[in-house]
Amino acid sequence: xxxxxxxxxxxxxxxxxxxxxxxxxxxxxxxxxxxxxxxxxxxxxxxxxxxxxxxxxxxxxxxxxxxxxxxxxxxxxxxxxxxxxxxxxxxxxxxxxxxxxxxxxxxxxxxxxxxxxxxxxxxxxxxxxxxxxxxxxxxxxxxxxxxxxxxxxxxxxxxxxxxxxxxxxxxxxxxxxxxxxxxxxxxxxxxxxxxxxxxxxxxxxxxxxxxxxxxxxxxxxxxxxxxxxxxxxxxxxxxxxxxxxxxxxxxxxxxxxxxxxxxxxxxxxxxxxxxxxxxxxxxxxxxxxxxxxxxxxxxxxxxxxxxxxxxxxxxxxxxxxxxxxxxxxxxxxxxxxxxxxxxxxxxxxxxxxxxxxxxxxxxxxxxxxxxxxxxxxxxxxxxxxxxxxxxxxxxxxxxxxxxxxxxxxxxxxxxxxxxxxxxxxxxxxxxxxxxxxxxxxxxxxxxxxxxxxxxxxxxxxxxxxxxxxxxxxxxxxxxxxxxxxxxxxxxxxxxxxxxxxxxxxxxxxxxxxxxxxx
Amino acid sequence: xxxxxxxxxxxxxxxxxxxxxxxxxxxxxxxxxxxxxxxxxxxxxxxxxxxxxxxxxxxxxxxxxxxxxxxxxxxxxxxxxxxxxxxxxxxxxxxxxxxxxxxxxxxxxxxxxxxxxxxxxxxxxxxxxxxxxxxxxxxxxxxxxxxxxxxxxxxxxxxxxxxxxxxxxxxxxxxxxxxxxxxxxxxxxxxxxxxxxxxxxxxxxxxxxxxxxxxxxxxxxxxxxxxxxxxxxxxxxxxxxxx
Ligand SMILES: Cc1cc2nc3c(=O)[nH]c(=O)nc-3n(C[C@H](O)[C@H](O)[C@H](O)COP(=O)(O)OP(=O)(O)OC[C@H]3O[C@@H](n4cnc5c(N)ncnc54)[C@H](O)[C@@H]3O)c2cc1C
Numbered sequence: 001x002x003x004x005x006x007x008x009x010x011x012x013x014x015x016x017x018x019x020x021x022x023x024x025x026x027x028x029x030x031x032x033x034x035x036x037x038x039x040x041x042x043x044x045x046x047x048x049x050x051x052x053x054x055x056x057x058x059x060x061x062x063x064x065x066x067x068x069x070x071x072x073x074x075x076x077x078x079x080x081x082x083x084x085x086x087x088x089x090x091x092x093x094x095x096x097x098x099x100x101x102x103x104x105x106x107x108x109x110x111x112x113x114x115x116x117x118x119x120x121x122x123x124x125x126x127x128x129x130x131x132x133x134x135x136x137x138x139x140x141x142x143x144x145x146x147x148x149x150x151x152x153x154x155x156x157x158x159x160x161x162x163x164x165x166x167x168x169x170x171x172x173x174x175x176x177x178x179x180x181x182x183x184x185x186x187x188x189x190x191x192x193x194x195x196x197x198x199x200x201x202x203x204x205x206x207x208x209x210x211x212x213x214x215x216x217x218x219x220x221x222x223x224x225x226x227x228x229x230x231x232x233x234x235x236x237x238x239x240x241x242x243x244x245x246x247x248x249x250x251x252x253x254x255x256x257x258x259x260x261x262x263x264x265x266x267x268x269x270x271x272x273x274x275x276x277x278x279x280x281x282x283x284x285x286x287x288x289x290x291x292x293x294x295x296x297x298x299x300x301x302x303x304x305x306x307x308x309x310x311x312x313x314x315x316x317x318x319x320x321x322x323x324x325x326x327x328x329x330x331x332x333x334x335x336x337x338x339x340x341x342x343x344x345x346x347x348x349x350x351x352x353x354x355x356x357x358x359x360x361x362x363x364x365x366x367x368x369x370x371x372x373x374x375x376x377x378x379x380x381x382x383x384x385x386x387x388x389x390x391x392x393x394x395x396x397x398x399x400x401x402x403x404x405x406x407x408x409x410x411x412x413x414x415x416x417x418x419x420x421x422x423x424x425x426x427x428x429x430x431x432x433x434x435x436x437x438x439x440x441x442x443x444x445x446x447x448x449x450x451x452x453x454x455x456x457x458x459x460x461x462x463x464x465x466x467x468x469x470x471x472x473x474x475x476x477x478x479x480x481x482x483x484x485x486x487x488x489x490x491x492x493x494x495x496x497x498x499x500x501x502x503x504x505x506x507x508x509x510x511x512x513x514x515x516x517x518x
Numbered sequence: 519x520x521x522x523x524x525x526x527x528x529x530x531x532x533x534x535x536x537x538x539x540x541x542x543x544x545x546x547x548x549x550x551x552x553x554x555x556x557x558x559x560x561x562x563x564x565x566x567x568x569x570x571x572x573x574x575x576x577x578x579x580x581x582x583x584x585x586x587x588x589x590x591x592x593x594x595x596x597x598x599x600x601x602x603x604x605x606x607x608x609x610x611x612x613x614x615x616x617x618x619x620x621x622x623x624x625x626x627x628x629x630x631x632x633x634x635x636x637x638x639x640x641x642x643x644x645x646x647x648x649x650x651x652x653x654x655x656x657x658x659x660x661x662x663x664x665x666x667x668x669x670x671x672x673x674x675x676x677x678x679x680x681x682x683x684x685x686x687x688x689x690x691x692x693x694x695x696x697x698x699x700x701x702x703x704x705x706x707x708x709x710x711x712x713x714x715x716x717x718x719x720x721x722x723x724x725x726x727x728x729x730x731x732x733x734x735x736x737x738x739x740x741x742x743x744x745x746x747x748x749x750x751x752x753x754x755x756x757x758x759x760x761x
Binding site for chain 1: 570571572573574575576577683686688689690707709
């Protein structure tokens with residue numbers, strides 16, 4: 001059949017392009033005669049965004065599925081372990097205001113809901129500390145596993161922090177050397193239509209026209225195919241999520257053995273927040289803010305103040321890179337034979353590192369449901385659009401929750417964030433339900449949710465969300481189970497804080513010895 | 519803890535070493551590194567497994583001596599109860615250390631013989647002397663030869679293990695043991711060679727395994743598995759004696 005899907009062309013070689021290439025090539029045997037051919041074309045003139053260094057634990061599966069060795073990945077991408085996020089000053093802005101969103105599920109998560117027993121005990125121990133040991137690992141800069149733990153396996157669930165530039169290069173190398181992906185370094189200057197409105201080919205400057213059966217738009221903010229060619233509008237989300245500007249900087253450590261934080265540190269500011277990501281060789285730090293609520297000068301000043309706390313006077317001379325963000329999501333992602341993945345499909349803001357995980361989800365979905373031919377493509381496109389739209393809506397709700405649950409009253413940014421006009425109806429409904437009970441897996445209907453109910457629990461209870469006072473009835477049975485879980489968590493905490501090495505120590509060992517596959 | 523001193527005839531002229539087994543120093547050793555030169559004997563007495571060095575995560579070849587951490591089922595009242603004692607244990611309390619020397623502008627390192635002066639077997643009154651009239655005794659020379667053999671064996675092991683890993687031949691052992699007294703144990707942290715994968719090794723690599731002597735080692739390792747039963751019997755026996 002002539003309309004068989006045989007050749008996929010990916011335009012763009014940032015994280016999105018290479019994750020798409022690696023996932024599709026591995027699953028569809030691009031390096032074998034009967035496999036699907038995959039070509040990635042990227043412009044030598046348009047740089048990749050160069051940020052995006054926090055991930056979710058899904059990345060472990062994504063990499064393993066591509067046949068990547070975790071040791072190679074960590075060595076070459078300057079990667080470190082991430083065990084969640086610490087949110088400082090998001091709730092009251094007082095000095096001791098912080099909470100954790102760890103990656104390990106609450107103890108006994110599928111068996112018993114620990115929220116009510118925790119709340120009724122009125123203990124001074126935070127929700128995260130009562131139900132999960134990971135905050136204590138993070139507070140001590142400990143690693144999530146041992147050098148004798150096999151690659152990709154965990155003692156405590158983990159993701160990575162990585163160098164975005166090195167990550168794209170690493171995947172490029174793996175995809176072209178091991179997975180049979182064709183790589184073209186050239187600028188796409190035109191998009192050529194077929195009669196049915198499909199993309200027939202893209203024209204490049206020196207490699208002529210490149211034809212394909214499916215085109216993946218990974219061109220980042222330029223959205224060459226989905227935006228410029230198909231004119232699919234980006235639906236602006238600034239009315240919900242106000243962040244629209246980033247100031248980014250990289251900062252070296254004091255010494256080669258300075259501790260490496262094993263979590264993302266997110267510190268709320270007057271009109272936004274600062275991310276702080278520790279890699280083995282440097283920290284990546286940035287201030288994202290709402291330009292409606294803050295001037296650039298003020299945002300720079302706050303970033304400098306933050307930096308001065310750890311690096312002193314050196315903060316004065318640093319130059320910041322400014323990145324404009326238009327928080328928005330494409331109205332559709334898959335049109336005809338073109339699907340957008342990455343920032344061409346949408347971007348909101350860096351909170352909770354939702355972008356790369358969304359890319360992984362998109363690529364896995366395209367790969368698993370890859371239409372065999374043009375005839376069935378529209379069916380796949382329709383369900384894909386529904387699913388991805390749903391996921392973006394969930395991400396929007398989850399990110400917005402961080403602002404809505406805040407009690408900060410010190411600036412217009414925080415007050416405006418709680419204006420019901422800015423809160424999606426879906427989130428308002430969930431929050432109304434959560435006045436009376438804790439978030440449950442049943443609140444989220446899809447099989448593969450981006451964020452589990454556990455994530456919502458950690459954020460809500462970390463933020464001391466105003467739960468209605470009566471907590472209701474807890475049976476003896478639940479009470480007993482809960483007591484057991486709390487005790488088990490205490491034991492695990494004790495065990496792991498003594499058994500696990502520091503993040504720095506383990507990363508050094510990974511560089512020196514590497515993980516075993518088994 | 520070890521306290522190693524480099525041996526020399528002057529500072530150790532009066533040093534003496536009590537024979538192995540006179541002191542219960544290995545009674546808490548539940549496994550010990552083993553080398554190919556002794557595989558045939560080892561396989562007759564102890565199961566051979568692969569285990570990771572906790573400090574480096576790298577695989578070593580180990581003779582299993584007990585079923586729990588800190589348990590050596592072959593030592594009773596300080597005495598070894600097996601007809602063969604693993605080479606590594608025979609070499610105690612001696613060690614090879616890397617000694618770095620400044621030679622002209624270069625740093626050169628070479629192996630040097632050392633002794634663990636913290637070992638209770640090391641003292642000045644009884645046992646084997648190390649030096650007589652400034653010269654190494656027959657005893658010390660034997661130990662030096664054994665150590666050299668052991669180190670050479672470790673090097674060979676590394677190549678052997680790398681070859682096995684390259685063919686994805688190592689797998690974790692999942693061993694559930696139920697003892698006569700009803701106690702149960704899940705043995706963890708041990709690895710062995712995957713038999714199913716072994717038959718799938720490409721012909722070229724199989725030939726290479728044959729040429730390098732790896733096939734013989736693999737056979738020894740499989741033979742040694744019979745000793746797991748023997749270990750369990752020892753453990754049952756020990757529990758009986760205790761109760
Ligand atoms: C401030 C900030 C912080 C972020 N932090 C996080 C985070 O912590 N975690 C997270 O998951 N995500 C984060 N993100 C998002 C993340 O950076 C992106 O989702 C990710 O890098 C994917 O980008 P991309 O590949 O879509 O686009 P890009 O990296 O911009 O790549 C675009 C590619 O398209 C190519 N291209 C463009 N035009 C053409 C043309 N005409 N012809 C050929 N090729 C072309 C370019 O050469 C380039 O290769 C952050 C984003 C920002 C802005």
